[in-house]
Amino acid sequence: MGMTIGEKIIARAAGVESVKAGEIHTVNLDYMMSNDGTTHLTVDMFHNKLKKPRIADKDKLVFIVDHNIPAENPKTAAAHRKMREFAKEHGIKFYEGKGVCHQIMVEDFVEPGQLIMGADSHTCSYGALGAFGTGIGCTDFLYGMVTGKSWVMVPETIRFNLTGKLREGVYPRDLILTIIGDVGANGCNYKVMEFAGEGAHNLSINDRFVLCNLAVEAGAKTGIVEPDEKVVEYVESRGRKADNLFVSDSDAVFEKVYEYDLSKIEPVVARPDFVDDVIPLSEVGEVKIDQAFLGSCNNGRIDDLRVAANILKGKKVHKDVRFIIAPASNSVYLQAVEEGLMEIFLESGAMVMNANCSVCWGSCQGVIGEGEVLISTGTRNFKGRAGHKDSKVYLGSAATVTASAIAGKIVGA
């Protein structure tokens, strides 16, 4: 019987010929990533809970401070210090203030065919490069750090066959929100979302990142786009290898197959407080906003900043709106400087932050107050996600967010 991409990656990591959905396997991990959201607790457990504290392979570990950076209070500073000192003591790769963890992992580490676990739910992003990335908690991280291994139950795969191209003014962000709205917040619970077909191959690596990144919002264990020459070019141009380009066999078993014609996708928004409460932008009605946010691991890349700059050029942010922009990494930030985008942002009245999780995470600079409304390119719009429990978050594309920042209410570009 044939295998899906996800099954092939797990079989490779488990060192076996083949696996099938429902089996439990012990796997070798290619990388493990942890950020400042939980690492201080992992370090405490390393010291206090283990009978034999040790690190299996420091070269497979990456620590990234991206959630509350720069630290906003002394307790956060202490958590960061604990992480920093542990990384230094054990020779673990350590990034601080360089960007959102998943952006750094894709820029610097991920290779197709790898199995990577990260202590962050959006680790599913690595499917943009044909890898299997999945989110775990700090106990799983600790176990993997000590043994170099983990266990997985092989998930079923749900295939999304994509055809055609997105129309002008419609973005991968609109596509994945549409899919999540269709399948629901647990529509792919414990599944692999596999994106394939010519519509998928037409998408750039950055576009694929957007799709895979939000797979967890449909409950998926990961999202993977069928890898191709674009993946090879991306990783080889960064001095890495593309030896394991796995695609599903013709007789692979999919739990379900969905068909999406990209030319029929429209701009959409997700309403508070659920990512799957998705409606066409044209039906959103009169929604005034207090803040707009462009950034995050979902939508803070150079493509998104270019879209925003094109719309903002020569215009001003609405007088009653704070527009916050946080590039996903410093390399994205530098490119935006070189392309002159920062001038456009600053002249329009937007605030540009350092590369970090920023407003999407709702616990550092840029939180919103009681009763306030945010339109965001972030990953989630859960109750209180961006600040006060009685505030509201709408999700939309970079174009929708930017046009709304100018209009002072939710509108299309």
Added chain:
Amino acid sequence: MSKVFKFHNDVDTDQIIASQYLLLPTIDDMKGYAFESLDGDFAKNVAEGDIVVAGENFGCGSSREQAPSVLKALGVKAVVAKSFARIFYRNSINIGLPVIVCREMYDVAEAGDEVNLDLAAGTIETSKGTLTCTKLPPYMQGILDAGGLIASLNKEED
């Protein structure tokens, strides 16, 4: 007996423990804020041995292990839901917090009910009858029985 604390569908981990508390030094520092946005008195009212009952997709969203950890630290005996999001489910087993799929419980139980959850037998006695829980796969039950993934690892190293 366990008192029931009841929540709806799609309770995400931001509601179980909000982002702004995650970088506090320890789980004990965080636990007082559990379910703050949905039930501000939860941490004060919940007692050792009580259970959380919910609908579909409990624990969706972020991978923060602080979510099951604060519940365990408050003495919650188990979470009983129609279904769970995968990372919360896995994290709970890893830290030794029983997560029980029992689809009828949400419809049968009201907030404040007293029920008798027998973890070994996999049954819940309610005033409206006895419910049977779905069994965990043996591998996961083994981790839970050992007291969690790290306890299980330490045992292997004896």
